[in-house]
Amino acid sequence: MNLPHDQFLAELAAILGPRGLxxxxxxVDPWLTDWRGRYHGAxxxxxxxxxxxxxxxxxxxxxxxxxxxxxxxxxxxMSGGATPDPDGTALLLSxxxxxxxxxxxxxxxxxxxxxxxxxxxxxEAAEAQGLRFPLTLGGKGSAxxxxxxxTNAGGxxxxxxxxxxxxxxxxxxxxxDGQIFDALTPLRKDNRGFDLKQLFIGSxxxxxxxxxxxxxxxxxxxxxxxxxxxxxxxxxxxxxxxHCEAALGNAIExxxxxxxxxxxxxxxxxxxxRTPLNGRHAWHALIEVVATGDAVAPLRDAVExxxxxxxxxxxxxxxxxxxxxxxxxAFWTLRDSISAAERARGPAMQHDIxxxxxxxxxxxxxxxxxxxxxxxxxxxxxxxxxxxGNIHFHVGAPAGTERDTxxxxxxxxxxxxxxxxxxxxxxxxxxxxGIGQLKRTELERLADPVRLDLMRRIKAALDPRELxxxxxxxxxxxxxxxx
Amino acid sequence: MNLPHDQFLAELAAILGPRGLxxxxxxVDPWLTDWRGRYHGAxxxxxxxxxxxxxxxxxxxxxxxxxxxxxxxxxxxMSGGATPDPDGTALLLSxxxxxxxxxxxxxxxxxxxxxxxxxxxxxEAAEAQGLRFPLTLGGKGSAxxxxxxxTNAGGxxxxxxxxxxxxxxxxxxxxxDGQIFDALTPLRKDNRGFDLKQLFIGSxxxxxxxxxxxxxxxxxxxxxxxxxxxxxxxxxxxxxxxHCEAALGNAIExxxxxxxxxxxxxxxxxxxxRTPLNGRHAWHALIEVVATGDAVAPLRDAVExxxxxxxxxxxxxxxxxxxxxxxxxAFWTLRDSISAAERARGPAMQHDIxxxxxxxxxxxxxxxxxxxxxxxxxxxxxxxxxxxGNIHFHVGAPAGTERDTxxxxxxxxxxxxxxxxxxxxxxxxxxxxGIGQLKRTELERLADPVRLDLMRRIKAALDPRELxxxxxxxxxxxxxxxx
Numbered sequence: 001m002n003l004p005h006d007q008f009l010a011e012l013a014a015i016l017g018p019r020g021l022x023x024x025x026x027x028v029d030p031w032l033t034d035w036r037g038r039y040h041g042a043x044x045x046x047x048x049x050x051x052x053x054x055x056x057x058x059x060x061x062x063x064x065x066x067x068x069x070x071x072x073x074x075x076x077x078m079s080g081g082a083t084p085d086p087d088g089t090a091l092l093l094s095x096x097x098x099x100x101x102x103x104x105x106x107x108x109x110x111x112x113x114x115x116x117x118x119x120x121x122x123x124e125a126a127e128a129q130g131l132r133f134p135l136t137l138g139g140k141g142s143a144x145x146x147x148x149x150x151t152n153a154g155g156x157x158x159x160x161x162x163x164x165x166x167x168x169x170x171x172x173x174x175x176x177d178g179q180i181f182d183a184l185t186p187l188r189k190d191n192r193g194f195d196l197k198q199l200f201i202g203s204x205x206x207x208x209x210x211x212x213x214x215x216x217x218x219x220x221x222x223x224x225x226x227x228x229x230x231x232x233x234x235x236x237x238x239x240x241x242x243h244c245e246a247a248l249g250n251a252i253e254x255x256x257x258x259x260x261x262x263x264x265x266x267x268x269x270x271x272x273x274r275t276p277l278n279g280r281h282a283w284h285a286l287i288e289v290v291a292t293g294d295a296v297a298p299l300r301d302a303v304e305x306x307x308x309x310x311x312x313x314x315x316x317x318x319x320x321x322x323x324x325x326x327x328x329x330a331f332w333t334l335r336d337s338i339s340a341a342e343r344a345r346g347p348a349m350q351h352d353i354x355x356x357x358x359x360x361x362x363x364x365x366x367x368x369x370x371x372x373x374x375x376x377x378x379x380x381x382x383x384x385x386x387x388x389g390n391i392h393f394h395v396g397a398p399a400g401t402e403r404d405t406x407x408x409x410x411x412x413x414x415x416x417x418x419x420x421x422x423x424x425x426x427x428x429x430x431x432x433x434g435i436g437q438l439k440r441t442e443l444e445r446l447a448d449p450v451r452l453d454l455m456r457r458i459k460a461a462l463d464p465r466e467l468x469x470x471x472x473x474x475x476x477x478x479x480x481x482x483x
Numbered sequence: 484m485n486l487p488h489d490q491f492l493a494e495l496a497a498i499l500g501p502r503g504l505x506x507x508x509x510x511v512d513p514w515l516t517d518w519r520g521r522y523h524g525a526x527x528x529x530x531x532x533x534x535x536x537x538x539x540x541x542x543x544x545x546x547x548x549x550x551x552x553x554x555x556x557x558x559x560x561m562s563g564g565a566t567p568d569p570d571g572t573a574l575l576l577s578x579x580x581x582x583x584x585x586x587x588x589x590x591x592x593x594x595x596x597x598x599x600x601x602x603x604x605x606x607e608a609a610e611a612q613g614l615r616f617p618l619t620l621g622g623k624g625s626a627x628x629x630x631x632x633x634t635n636a637g638g639x640x641x642x643x644x645x646x647x648x649x650x651x652x653x654x655x656x657x658x659x660d661g662q663i664f665d666a667l668t669p670l671r672k673d674n675r676g677f678d679l680k681q682l683f684i685g686s687x688x689x690x691x692x693x694x695x696x697x698x699x700x701x702x703x704x705x706x707x708x709x710x711x712x713x714x715x716x717x718x719x720x721x722x723x724x725x726h727c728e729a730a731l732g733n734a735i736e737x738x739x740x741x742x743x744x745x746x747x748x749x750x751x752x753x754x755x756x757r758t759p760l761n762g763r764h765a766w767h768a769l770i771e772v773v774a775t776g777d778a779v780a781p782l783r784d785a786v787e788x789x790x791x792x793x794x795x796x797x798x799x800x801x802x803x804x805x806x807x808x809x810x811x812x813a814f815w816t817l818r819d820s821i822s823a824a825e826r827a828r829g830p831a832m833q834h835d836i837x838x839x840x841x842x843x844x845x846x847x848x849x850x851x852x853x854x855x856x857x858x859x860x861x862x863x864x865x866x867x868x869x870x871x872g873n874i875h876f877h878v879g880a881p882a883g884t885e886r887d888t889x890x891x892x893x894x895x896x897x898x899x900x901x902x903x904x905x906x907x908x909x910x911x912x913x914x915x916x917g918i919g920q921l922k923r924t925e926l927e928r929l930a931d932p933v934r935l936d937l938m939r940r941i942k943a944a945l946d947p948r949e950l951x952x953x954x955x956x957x958x959x960x961x962x963x964x965x966x
Binding site for chain 1: 588590591634635637641646648658662663664665666668669670671672673674675676677678679681682684685686687690702725729732733775837838839840841868871872873909910911912913914915916917918926930931933934936937938940941943944945956957
């Protein structure tokens with residue numbers, strides 16, 4: 001690469017001013033490693049534009065000089081999608097300074113947020129209006145709206161409210177040449193051709209820079225109950241889910257499952273935790289039921305009636321309803337600690353996968369058997385969001401295994417096998433974490449060639465020089481690397 | 484054009500067999516005029532493939548010979564999107580023979596339908612399983628699933644269930660070169676890059692041929708009540724809608740509005756119709772409230788309580804609840820007869836438009852005033868789906884006007900002005916009927932150039948030779964016509 005660096009950087013500085021541009025290692029370095037610590041990159045500089053006009057000017061400048069751009073929000077992604085290549089040719093474009101909630105309209109139940117708004121800040125702004133933003137996840141204190149849109153984030157409320165895509169009513173995007181695509185005005189019905197905003201959601205910064213979005217809000221919760229249920233099998237969990245959906249409809253906001261060994265690991269990991277049920281059960285379900293609005297039947301009565309019917313039909317072995325908000329939180333803490341508890345047990349390969357909802361129980365059983373038989377001594381565990389077909393499938397190393405050699409050897413082979421099994425079941429090798437750098441090779445290996453070809457054609461149509469987030473998600477030619 | 488016709492037709496016949504190909508005028512002609520009778524086309528032949536493999540072979544053949552293809556479902560579109568050009572160079576590709584419901588899965592609440600399945604047939608198949616397909620419209624006896632997807636159809640249940648896009652869980656599409664893009668398997672969570680299926684929904688056959696879809700089903704209705712309410716103003720209607728949504732939540736399935744003169748026209752047009760309320764009101768609202776599932780509070784009590792509160796707050800002047808299914812149907816008949824009743828009154832320009840929901844009342848008032856002032860003697864009337872911001876805005880000619888000269892003169896100028904007003908309000912010149920041939924010039928005139936440019940780039944990426952439905956929706960160059 002043979003850039004007229006000084007000229008480019010001088011023009012960049014003129015656009016961004018001193019607050020918007022840094023080449024100071026102390027400032028830039030923290031953003032060059034992904035938060036899991038797997039990827040380490042380098043960058044020409046860190047650009048932090050203050051508004052959409054500055055993003056537009058920066059993109060036009062980068063297009064003129066042929067400088068690649070890596071957009072970044074809270075840098076809390078799981079797949080290395082916001083970490084630049086180590087060659088240092090790219091500009092790191094942080095959207096964090098654009099953190100204004102431009103408007104919030106309680107009557108329309110909408111908020112227009114800039115890309116750098118942190119999820120937690122949006123939650124608080126919505127609550128102040130008696131509303132809520134119906135998507136949440138562990139990284140809510142750092143994840144930004146722009147990053148959540150670019151990765152089409154999921155979380156624990158997807159069953160009722162859908163993934164990020166379902167929350168986006170309008171979008172503002174700066175294209176690779178600096179043009180601004182303004183589709184912020186939300187229309188519930190608009191049939192003027194291709195739904196372009198859908199293309200940018202989940203595109204991991206490879207087609208354009210999301211600078212703002214109009215997001216939907218929903219009424220605040222007036223009551224909630226968390227049920228913890230002990231079940232005979234994962235098939236019973238699926239039957240219970242269908243039963244609850246029929247009986248309680250949209251009141252079901254979350255339906256998580258975990259096997260007994262998973263709960264055992266959490267109880268061993270959290271010193272003060274108590275088991276919700278006295279007995280042991282092959283599987284456990286955590287069910288969140290909520291009420292909103294003024295004209296709803298008493299929630300507890302409805303939940304108790306639904307569970308009584310589930311007992312009668314043999315779907316449930318034991319169950320308890322949260323008696324207080326503190327107990328509801330305690331149940332969720334068990335669920336939210338699984339990942340950490342599993343990591344504490346030793347090396348494990350983690351897989352963020354999905355299959356069609358109806359096929360999930362059979363998949364967990366057969367995939368666990370297949371992996372444990374092929375790699376003796378391993379432990380396969382599936383847990384997570386049964387309600388939307390997304391399971392976190394972990395495979396723990398045999399006791400006493402050395403982490404690094406196992407992860408790069410047998411662990412890698414296990415992941416390939418898991419992805420083969422998911423693909424054969426019609427599922428996805430990335431349910432909610434995206435492709436980024438982590439799964440690009442696996443996507444190339446396993447995706448339908450027609451799908452890959454369509455993705456390449458669209459990438460070429462919007463970013464023919466591959467300046468936007470090179471090395472992530474999709475390249476114009478297989479394994480071609482940067483432009 | 485200089486086709487080796489005979490060779491092309493011979494190869495086509497070999498693919499399709501005698502049942503799948505016709506050049507008989509008696510067979511072909513009915514499909515060469517759109518159902519409103521505005522467009523008359525011509526075609527090389529009528530191809531009616533029996534399955535996806537035949538569609539694929541036909542597309543590959545047409546690509547090889549450079550023959551344009553016009554896909555068609557029930558031929559009941561409102562914008563001429565399924566009528567070929569009069570030059571007769573295109574192949575008319577009917578999907579009507581592909582009318583199998585491949586699978587219907589009550590547990591998963593999904594159906595896989597071929598493109599030619601008629602909407603009414605899907606309704607009946609779902610009902611037989613205790614479910615329903617939550618989208619309906621006047622043309623349900625002829626409209627096909629493929630056409631509904633290609634035009635992203637709306638209808639009267641959008642408020643609760645969304646447009647066609649929201650019903651499509653998976654899609655099978657044949658690309659212009661004959662490749663089959665199989666994305667039928669529905670995954671609730673799948674973050675493997677661009678959401679390609681969204682591109683094809685609403686693309687009016689300009690990017691690919693939809694051959695099948697996986698559609699969501701919802702529980703059957705266990706009870707419904709239709710409310711007819713008399714209101715002081717369109718602003719009161721908006722307040723009532725927000726009130727009902729807060730009080731009754733997802734039970735609100737439809738919220739239609741019409742002004743008193745509109746109801747007068749219907750009552751004059753339908754000899755046996757009765758007015759639902761005794762008094763006269765500036766505006767009327769029809770509200771459909773439904774119950775599903777086994778654990779719902781009595782619907783009538785909830786609706787009566789919500790209406791009582793609306794009276795207390797001065798949102799409603801008078802209201803009546805349907806006492807029987809017959810009365811519920813009678814209320815809907817009034818609503819469904821507006822279009823015919825308005826047509827019977829004389830020449831009128833009809834506009835299928837949307838603006839942001841919150842701005843709809845103000846828009847109807849100001850647009851009506853503007854048009855009636857600029858064209859003295861005209862009558863502007865807005866009615867329709869207030870709940871989703873989609874209003875059918877009709878402008879009636881002054882009494883005694885001759886239809887043809889008015890429609891092509893003042894009427895055309897009025898439509899342009901209406902579209903200007905909608906665009907200035909951040910709205911859409913096509914809420915649910917699509918662009919087709921009817922609005923292509925207006926789209927070119929009024930759309931954001933950035934949006935048009937993105938649409939052209941995507942069209943060029945997927946169909947660079949413009950063989951798919953030329954002359955509809957988008958052309959590679961403005962007003963360039965066919966390739």
